[in-house]
Amino acid sequence: MTIIKNTGGFVPRDRNWQPAALTPQYKTSVKRSPQAALLSFPTTLSEETNPVFGHNMLGDLDNDLIHNYAASGESAIGPRIIVHGRVLDEMGRPVPGALLEFWQANAGGRYRHKKESYLAPLDPNFGGCGRTITGEDGSYEFRTIQPGPYPWPNGMNDWRPAHIHFSVFGHGFAQRLITQMYFEGDPHIWLCPIVDTIDDKAAVESLIAPLDMHRTVPMDSRAYKFDIVLRGRRQTFFENRVEGM
C-alpha cells in the first residue's frame, strides 16, 4: 500500500553550523554545557506541533520600540531604524504566523534590567522589547533605535557588537530558536567571544544585517534587512509499507 503523507518530520539540525555547547572563550558556557552526547531521534508530534499565536494578541505599538514605552508625545533617543525581513525554512518556504519577540539595549548600550550594571544611562522613553507575527509571505518589520555596543564581564576588555536579540516560534517546537542580529560594518563582530561560538564564517555572516537603502524612509529612518531561517520540514513523501509496521 502506498501512503502519501503531506507532512513529515523536521530535517536534522546541522550541529557543525550551529555553535557547540562548550566554547571556553565564552566563559559562562564552561559550566553550563552538557558533556554527554545529545540523544538523537526523529521528530515526533511533540516536536512537530507548536502553540498558536494569533495576530489579535498584538497591540498597535508592539512592533514600535521607539514609542511603545515612551511617554505620550515623546520617543526613544537614538538612530531611528526599521528592521525587516522574512522568516523562511531551509526549503526556502515562507513561514507565516511565526511569533518574533525581540529585545535590545538602548542607544547607549544599556539594558532596562535590575542586574544591568553598565554606567551608560537609561533612556526613560525606551523599554527595549517588542514583538510581531509574520504575514502570509513570512515577512515582518518593526521600528526601533539602533542599540549601542556594550562592555560585559568575560575577558578583561570584551565588548558586544551592537545587536538585537530574537526569539522565534515557527510551526513546530523543533524549530524553536533564539539568536541575535548584528549590523553590517561593526568591527566588534569579529572580536566578540559570543559571536565566535559559531565556527563557520558564513554562518556568522548569515546573522549580519545589511543596510537596506531601498527600505529607508527618507528624512526619518534607515533600514536593515534580516532574514531568519528555521529548520526545514519534509513535506511529502511516499511510503511502500503498511503504516505501523
Added chain:
Amino acid sequence: MTQKLEYLKESPSQTAGPYVHIGCTPNFTGIEIYGEDLGASMKTGPVKGQEITIKGTVFDGTGTPLRDAMIEIWQPDGEGLFNSANETRGQADPNFTGWGRSPGDMNTGEFTFETVKPGAVPFPDGRMQAPHVTFWVVARGINIGLHTRMYFEDEAEANAADPILTRIEHQNRVPTLLAKKEADGVYRFDIRLQGEGETIFFDI
C-alpha cells in the same frame, strides 16, 4: 559538476544572554507594555484531565541553581491532543494551551508550571509513547537551546514500553528524565546541565 541543491541553512543560534526576560517575560522584569507575559498561564478556563503542578530547578556543573534561565514546556492535553494548528487527530481541549514559559523565581531560580497530566502521543511508527512534557531551556552561557523531556516516575509500565526511553544506551541515565512525585499532583523535575546526574538532552 552537478545541479545545485538550493537549500538554505538554519540561522545559527546565539545565547539568550542575561536579559532574555526583557524580551520574553517583560512584565516579570517590570516592563509593562503588553498584557500578561506569554505562557504565564496554560489554562484559559476549566480544563479536562488531572491538574498537576511541575516544579524544578536548573543546576550548572557546580551545582549552583541558574537564576537567569527561561524554561518553556510544550505538551498535549489530558487526552494526548495538541492545541496546535497542525494537530490533525482531533480537537484539543480549548481551555488548555499546552505551552508554558517561566523565568523561574527571582531569588531561587525555581520554576513552576500549573498544567495537566499529558495524555499519550504516538511515535511515528504508531507505537504509543509514554506521557511526557517537552522542555526547552535557554540562558546566559547556553549557546543553543537545550531540548529535553520529562516523563513521570509513576508511569512505570508506559515508560518501560516507550520507544525513546527504551532506546537509550545508558539506561542508568534514564532516571534523569523522570519527574518525582512530591505530593498528590505535584511533580519535581530538576535539570542538571553538566556533571553528576547530567540530564539527557535531545537532538531532535
